[in-house]
Amino acid sequence: MINRLHLLKEYTAVLETESLIAEQNIPEEVLEKKVNYLSFNSQDVRYDTLFICKGAHFTADYLRSAVEEGAFAYVSEKKYEEQAPGVPYIIVTDMHRAMALLADLFYNQVWKQLTITGITGTKGKSTTTYFVRYILDEYLKDHKLPASAVISGIDNYDGVTQEESHLTTPEALDLHHHYANAVRVGIEFLTMEVSSQALKYHRTKGILFDIGCFLNMGIDHISDVEHSSFEDYLHAKLTLMTQCKTACINLESDYAGQAQRAAEGKAEKILTFGRRPEADIYGYEIEPGKKGISFRAKCDSFDEAFKIGMTGLFNVDNALAAIAISYALNIPLAYIKAGLKKARVSGRMEVYTSRSGGLDVIVDYAHNQMSFESLFTSTKKEYPGKKITIVFGCPGKKALGRRKELGNIAGKYADKIYITEEDAGEEPVQKISEEIASHVKQFDCEYSIIIDREEAIRQAIETADDDTVVLITGKGRETRQKRGTQYIDTPSDVEYVRRFLAEK
Structure with missing residues (x-):
């Protein structure tokens, strides 16, 4: 009650x-x-x-x-x-x-009345969460049931509240409030991102997830105000494997073995996925295309072709995670295939093309070492021979290591770099930008610091030719910038890109 x-x-x-x-x-x-x-x-x-x-x-x-x-x-x-x-x-x-x-x-342990999937990892949490949401909603719509709830770094929906999120995983009190709202309106399924901060600081303490999914681990969030070391970061991520009934684990992760050991004796079942034959959900025959990716996946009950309508080869791992989660939830195959084909994730690998058809601009949320490396690697494969221009920044007073990591990666792969504002908060944007630039300088790469994000995006698109692909990273469709302690309304990167491409 x-x-x-x-x-x-x-x-x-x-x-x-x-x-x-x-x-x-x-x-x-x-x-x-x-x-x-x-x-x-x-x-x-x-x-x-x-x-x-x-x-x-x-x-x-x-x-x-x-x-x-x-x-x-x-x-x-x-x-x-x-x-x-x-x-x-x-x-x-x-x-x-x-x-x-x-x-x-x-809230009287209201979470027990929901089927909750928790997803953790350094990259891919939002995309996997939305892949699962699309699959569940295909199933629920066909059975005339309420759409599923979602708690993510993009937005939160609980059947009562629809809001842009500020925390990947809300504080415990807000989290249980979302659960209660979902139950009150008759929602059965809820899919959520579970951040390392949420796990370290006990926001999900006491909750037993029906499904816990471990995607990957990279270096991120190491600072005095987040995780003191990589070991602390990893330990927090692995906590999810100890508080779920079924653990879904990505065998492509270097830390899959540790995730499995964490789940053993805690989870009732362990289900693996990945691009290797020993995975319980095995993905293979991957074929990238201009408007999406085709691949096959097999397990003990099917061997089928799938398609996702998003580019980025790394999204195959996210799709395999969604298939594994859906399989564990006993969602019929037809809904898994239909959901993945329709799935779109706000601000993730959104491709916009100039009127001439020659220039592609990609808006993506990539904001840490692992996601940056994956984005550049995938872009190089999917746009062979093209130059790369990137617009990015780093947040203030957290994940301080990103300034060096993203600066190094951008300098290594990009031909032109625009460093700009990205939720600087209580730290000066110029200071953050100059710190990033100090790491870019060691590479033979043209770069500029343009504090005004709108102007940085405008120049990146205006100066790009048809032999270039432009990456706009870090904010996606977010419509706010953190300045000081306040969140200030701003146009999204997508709005900027559409406007400047129309003018080109």
Whole structure:
């Protein structure tokens, strides 16, 4: 029952099961009070809310505002006795773990009423998530059932809310809210990306996924504010293999063996996929085309031809992952084939062609070492002999290693580079761009720093001839840039590309 309310003492009890309470100051009569709402947003508070104090920019003003709006107690890693005198509190040792437990209780483990697939990896999470979504929706539409829910780095849809996402995997409280919305409107299937940050910081703690999919591992997100080392990053990714009923593992990954070992004894079943005969779902006879890729896949129950309507040879691995997931979910073959053929992923390998037909511009979300290497390698194979121009940047205050990694890869493969803004946040764009440029300089490659992303894309397209392919990476169809602590509305890369190609 989604709407069942619990007493405050039930919340303290669930925290005590994992020894998370460092201190609490709650009168007995308050412990007997029902928690009507749970929130960490001071602008989203109702009467009798248990308020969660969290976030790098949290101040006591948010707590005071929450109390004024109806919060009767708070959970925090620090006390605010002077700023909020007399307000009952629970001080916890680990807010990430605590929030997952509190959300799970408040929403009464509503996730158990869904069939949830979680997908992790350094690259391909969004594309695989959408491949699965298209397949499921083909099946659900034919059976007159509600479309599936999705939580991704592109957007979130739960049957009630449709929104552009800011986090690949939402905070635990938001995540359980999405689950509850999906159940309320009768949705059965939910497919989601599970980031390393979500796994490290326990956003999915307590959830048992029906399917957990491990795609690949590359070097990314290594910094003081993310993962301290590659080993820490890998450990976080492998956590998904320990909290799923069926583990789908890509044999093309150098870390497939470790993923299998993590799943052994935890998952009820392990299903492998890849471009090698020993895979349970084996992909072969891969034929790239101008408007997509054809390939065959075989397993113990079929040996069939498939087609995806997206370019990029690396997308075959994503398609095989989607086939493996669908196979594990017992989705009939006809729907798998139809879904993959129709699947399109916003801002992923979208190809736009000039009026002359000679110039192709590819908009893709590639934003880390692994995805950059794959994009360039695939482009070289699919556009043999053509020059490559690329527009890209790096985010502020995270994944700092990308500046060197992407600079080196772009310098190695590209003929012309435009370095520009890409969610710089609280870090100066010029500083980030100059750091990237310092790594590009070692290559015999023309480059420019153009802070204005629109102008960078305009120049890249305007100066390209029909012997060139232009790559616009990192943002896809996103319509916001992070500047400072705010997300500012901007046109998407796709909008820019369409406009400038029309003018060419």
